Amino acid sequence: MLTLATFRYTTSFAFFEALWEAGVTHCFVNLGSDHPSIIEAIVKGQAEKKGQFPRIITCPNEMVALSMADGYARLTSKPQCVIVHVDVGTQGLGAAVHNASCGRAPVLIFAGLSPYTIEGELRGSRTEYIHWIQDVPDQKQIVAQYCRYTGEIKTGKNVKQIVRRALQFATSSPCGPVYLLGAREAMEEELEPYKLNDKEWDPVGPGALTAAAVKTIAEALAEAKEPLIIVGYSGRNHAAVGELVKLAETVKGLRVLDTGGSDMCFPANHRASLGLRYGVDESIKTADVILVADCDVPWIPTQCRPKKDARIFHIDADPLKQQMPVFYIAAEARWKADAATVFTQLHSYIAQDQALSKTVASYEDRWAALAEAHEKRMSIIRDLAKPGSDGNYNISYLTAAVRRAVPPDTIFAIEAVTNTAFVADQLQASLPGSWINCGGGGLGWSGGGALGIKLATDALGDRRFVCQIVGDGTFLFSVPGSVYWIAQRYKIPILTIVLNNQGWNAPRKSLLLVHPDGLGSKVSNEELNISFAPTPDYAGIARAAAGGNLWAEHASTAEQLNELLPKAVEAVKSGISAVLDAHLDGPQGKYGGGKSALVG
Numbered sequence: 001m002l003t004l005a006t007f008r009y010t011t012s013f014a015f016f017e018a019l020w021e022a023g024v025t026h027c028f029v030n031l032g033s034d035h036p037s038i039i040e041a042i043v044k045g046q047a048e049k050k051g052q053f054p055r056i057i058t059c060p061n062e063m064v065a066l067s068m069a070d071g072y073a074r075l076t077s078k079p080q081c082v083i084v085h086v087d088v089g090t091q092g093l094g095a096a097v098h099n100a101s102c103g104r105a106p107v108l109i110f111a112g113l114s115p116y117t118i119e120g121e122l123r124g125s126r127t128e129y130i131h132w133i134q135d136v137p138d139q140k141q142i143v144a145q146y147c148r149y150t151g152e153i154k155t156g157k158n159v160k161q162i163v164r165r166a167l168q169f170a171t172s173s174p175c176g177p178v179y180l181l182g183a184r185e186a187m188e189e190e191l192e193p194y195k196l197n198d199k200e201w202d203p204v205g206p207g208a209l210t211a212a213a214v215k216t217i218a219e220a221l222a223e224a225k226e227p228l229i230i231v232g233y234s235g236r237n238h239a240a241v242g243e244l245v246k247l248a249e250t251v252k253g254l255r256v257l258d259t260g261g262s263d264m265c266f267p268a269n270h271r272a273s274l275g276l277r278y279g280v281d282e283s284i285k286t287a288d289v290i291l292v293a294d295c296d297v298p299w300i301p302t303q304c305r306p307k308k309d310a311r312i313f314h315i316d317a318d319p320l321k322q323q324m325p326v327f328y329i330a331a332e333a334r335w336k337a338d339a340a341t342v343f344t345q346l347h348s349y350i351a352q353d354q355a356l357s358k359t360v361a362s363y364e365d366r367w368a369a370l371a372e373a374h375e376k377r378m379s380i381i382r383d384l385a386k387p388g389s390d391g392n393y394n395i396s397y398l399t400a401a402v403r404r405a406v407p408p409d410t411i412f413a414i415e416a417v418t419n420t421a422f423v424a425d426q427l428q429a430s431l432p433g434s435w436i437n438c439g440g441g442g443l444g445w446s447g448g449g450a451l452g453i454k455l456a457t458d459a460l461g462d463r464r465f466v467c468q469i470v471g472d473g474t475f476l477f478s479v480p481g482s483v484y485w486i487a488q489r490y491k492i493p494i495l496t497i498v499l500n501n502q503g504w505n506a507p508r509k510s511l512l513l514v515h516p517d518g519l520g521s522k523v524s525n526e527e528l529n530i531s532f533a534p535t536p537d538y539a540g541i542a543r544a545a546a547g548g549n550l551w552a553e554h555a556s557t558a559e560q561l562n563e564l565l566p567k568a569v570e571a572v573k574s575g576i577s578a579v580l581d582a583h584l585d586g587p588q589g590k591y592g593g594g595k596s597a598l599v600g
Helices: 011-021 036-048 062-076 086-092 095-102 156-171 184-188 211-223 238-250 282-286 339-352 354-361 364-384 395-405 417-427 445-459 472-477 480-489 506-514 538-545 558-573 594-598
Strands: 026-029 055-058 080-084 107-113 149-152 178-183 227-231 255-258 273-276 289-293 311-316 333-336 411-415 435-437 466-471 495-500 551-555 578-583
Touching (some): 011 156, 011 184, 036 184, 062 080, 062 095, 062 445, 095 445, 211 289, 211 311, 227 238, 238 255, 238 339, 289 339, 311 339, 411 417, 411 445, 417 466, 445 480, 472 495, 480 538, 538 578
Parallel strands (some): 107 178, 149 178, 227 255, 255 273, 289 311, 311 333, 466 495
């Protein structure tokens, strides 16, 4: 029988206490030979501290583990923890570290180290063959360039301070992943229990513009003929969305272009919205004043750039993009400041300044013109969402159908790659936090990301519907065998829409941008080695991973789509995940439709 008296207070237990005291509620774990004291601490915590100990989620794959922590943290802005196994588990995190860094997700990664004693000198000394094989010169360098902080736990005497310091980096803007490691001997150390003063370990507070900077930007926006604000991830702070709306309604005629970096930053149903585009839009070319706010790629100079006499101002949590070796925009001034704070400063200044208030009050014609232009744009978008004469459907029709089928407050985890702009146009995300995109280039985020988002909204008590929209190649990158096992094991129901267009279209697009008339432009996707035809049974893969307890179907025609979508939504509402393999532009070459049925 288990007796709590046999347990010791160790570095590992203090580590978990530090996490909980800092507000970390979940640990996504992939355990190994470096974790004996971690496992002991988990058992002790679950027995002694019910309701005051992080919930442990077992993740068979490290990338899924970090993507779950990432998704949870993005929705809530509360850091979560991932525990992996020495150097190989750290490498198993893969592209998820890149995504957490680019997506500014506050997550703490902990990995063990191979023991540094080999003759039984300390508890935790080497006991297995693998401890020699996994002893590497500098384990933290595997991920250091993506992290805001890396450190080693060398003793239990200050383990809580090291954890809290790491979390200060993770949660201070620009947020991002941090990495801690500790050898078995250090994590086994016994110590006296202790507690820190939580008030002394808060993150760095948000920065604001100087009075002179507020005046300069406010006057420029208010007096501009075609003012434009370009945003990317300012919407992570949900309050920033409302403050940007107030600014747009103060300076009538101001337009907002969302680059979809990772979050919904401005409501798509607002007349000032230009929707989501990746660095190419006519408004960039014609604007005379541009404010770039929390955006990594406001424009792509080889495809689109501002006019030479445009006045450009840059506000960002990280205006120099310190983790990008090459980055610059021709801004006349730049400031490191919090976007929500800046938007508030600007609209408040304009409203209180008599001359500027009078100027913006004269823009009623511009305000009416925005409404007209927005409705025209919406009409074009609606016209795209029509089935083909052959009964097939495109990405626009599919996304519009999904939008109608799911609850109005659905949270979308998007990884649609080349189809992202079409998806955004049809979803018309208008609620803060309702659109969460990867923000990085490591495909495969959305599987674990959607699970983390759903886990978070349920933990908050909102219990909102979560829908993942993912490309077919990206679905495979997401490690569905792990994703849907976790979904079933922990009862985390999500709806997944797989955009089945028979493979990777992004490489063809990249090729044509550089060699529009090259040899590759004249051959098929099969010859380019980017085709998946005949495609896998994506829905079947998910169903197998869930042990059969998952709704799985294929939709080849618009009629089938409209029949199946409500069933998928009801399945998720009933508590099980659903995966719909959506055959874009027809069933040919796709599992469950056309010729592929013969090889299924």
